Amino acid sequence: MNIPYNSFRIPKSETNGPLDLSRTIISAQTSEPEWAKEREFFVDVKELHGIPFKYSLSQQGTPDDFSIQVRYLSSESNHSTRQVLTSHLKSILRLDDDLNSFYEKHSATSEPLSLTFPVQRGLRLMRGTDLYESLICSILSQNNSAVRWNQIARLLMRHYGKRVRFADGTSNYLFPHPADVAKSTEKELQSRTAMGYRAKSVLDVSKKVADNELDLLALKECGYDEAMEILLQLHGVGPKVADCFLLYGTGNLFAAPVDVWIHRIVTKLYFRGRRATRLRTARFLRDRFGIWAGYAQLYLFDYARHYTQKIA
DNA sequence: TCCCAGGATCAAG
DNA sequence: CTTGATCATGGG
Numbered sequence: 013m014n015i016p017y018n019s020f021r022i023p024k025s026e027t028n029g030p031l032d033l034s035r036t037i038i039s040a041q042t043s044e045p046e047w048a049k050e051r052e053f054f055v056d057v058k059e060l061h062g063i064p065f066k067y068s069l070s071q072q073g074t075p076d077d078f079s080i081q082v083r084y085l086s087s088e089s090n091h092s093t094r095q096v097l098t099s100h101l102k103s104i105l106r107l108d109d110d111l112n113s114f115y116e117k118h119s120a121t122s123e124p125l126s127l128t129f130p131v132q133r134g135l136r137l138m139r140g141t142d143l144y145e146s147l148i149c150s151i152l153s154q155n156n157s158a159v160r161w162n163q164i165a166r167l168l169m170r171h172y173g174k175r176v177r178f179a180d181g182t183s184n185y186l187f188p189h190p191a192d193v194a195k196s197t198e199k200e201l202q203s204r205t206a207m208g209y210r211a212k213s214v215l216d217v218s219k220k221v222a223d224n225e226l227d228l229l230a231l232k233e234c235g236y237d238e239a240m241e242i243l244l245q246l247h248g249v250g251p252k253v254a255d256c257f258l259l260y261g262t263g264n265l266f267a268a269p270v271d272v273w274i275h276r277i278v279t280k281l282y283f284r285g286r287r288a289t290r291l292r293t294a295r296f297l298r299d300r301f302g303i304w305a306g307y308a309q310l311y312l313f314d315y316a317r318h319y320t321q322k323i324a
Numbered sequence: 325t326c327c328c329a330g331g332a333t334c335a336a337g
Numbered sequence: 338c339t340t341g342a343t344c345a346t347g348g349g
Contacts, residue, residue, distance in 0.1 A: 153331085155328095156331085157328080157329040159329090160348085161330090206346060207345080209343095247333090250333080252332085253332080271331080273330065289339075
């Protein structure tokens with residue numbers, strides 16, 4: 013077997029602070045379907061500048077002293093394709109985010125968030141590659157388990173996305189374009205993907221994006237409040253889904269999606285158990301943590317899910 | 325059979 | 338502005 017893998021490394025010097033690749037990718041962030049895992053490598057397939065890439069990442073070392081090994085396949089391989097992939101990876105893993113600054117700013121022992129730092133050091137937010145994909149995945153996640161919305165997303169890709177083949181003999185389906193989903197019907201989406209009542213929302217959003225009634229890129233440029241107002245007008249998009257899209261999709265670090273887990277742990281750690289609405293919890297996170305609200309949410313979420321016995 | 329899953333919607337209080 | 342039933346669907 014002679015597979016023409018390209019390979020290179022991203023050194024720690026190109027990352028701003030620590031990184032725990034495994035924890036980051038496994039943390040089930042709702043911007044895109046979860047990556048596959050092959051041995052010590054995490055694998056994903058994306059189309060970058062119109063060229064399909066299949067890439068595998070593996071981290072060697074510790075969160076504070078490491079390098080990232082990258083292997084990839086693409087139909088074209090010249091010097092610029094490697095550059096395209098490198099900047100893509102740095103973008104989706106948010107390697108420029110100053111994690112040490114995040115830790116230092118909230119390291120006081122009176123700050124409950126600091127409880128999550130020792131175990132989760134190096135955990136980073138991820139940024140979705142495609143805004144439409146991020147919004148659809150966020151919609152699929154509502155009232156659904158992570159495993160299940162991932163299955164649905166995969167079915168959506170298989171039935172409506174383009175198939176791409178690679179030199180190692182494998183093939184994958186890309187996430188579909190809005191227009192290709194918009195051509196479908198509610199019943200067809202349900203029978204093919206089992207997304208249930210979310211089909212109405214998915215179809216609605218796909219049509220609006222395809223018809224240019226909804227400009228997702230504009231939501232990335234405008235402020236938080238304005239973007240939120242527009243998103244809430246979409247059927248099937250509430251505060252939590254909108255925040256997911258803003259955080260994981262557009263990369264708005266002020267957005268802090270509040271689900272049952274976040275609501276539970278914030279109520280416990282910051283409200284002394286006093287009852288509050290989720291909207292109030294979300295506002296609290298934005299006010300208290302500012303540009304680190306999204307990160308605070310990420311750390312508290314993982315902490316709440318893995319260490320619930322400590323806060324029960 | 326009932327309950328839950330990283331919620332949203334609609335109708336009432 | 339808050340609360341409660343309902344919404345497909347699959348798994349425990």
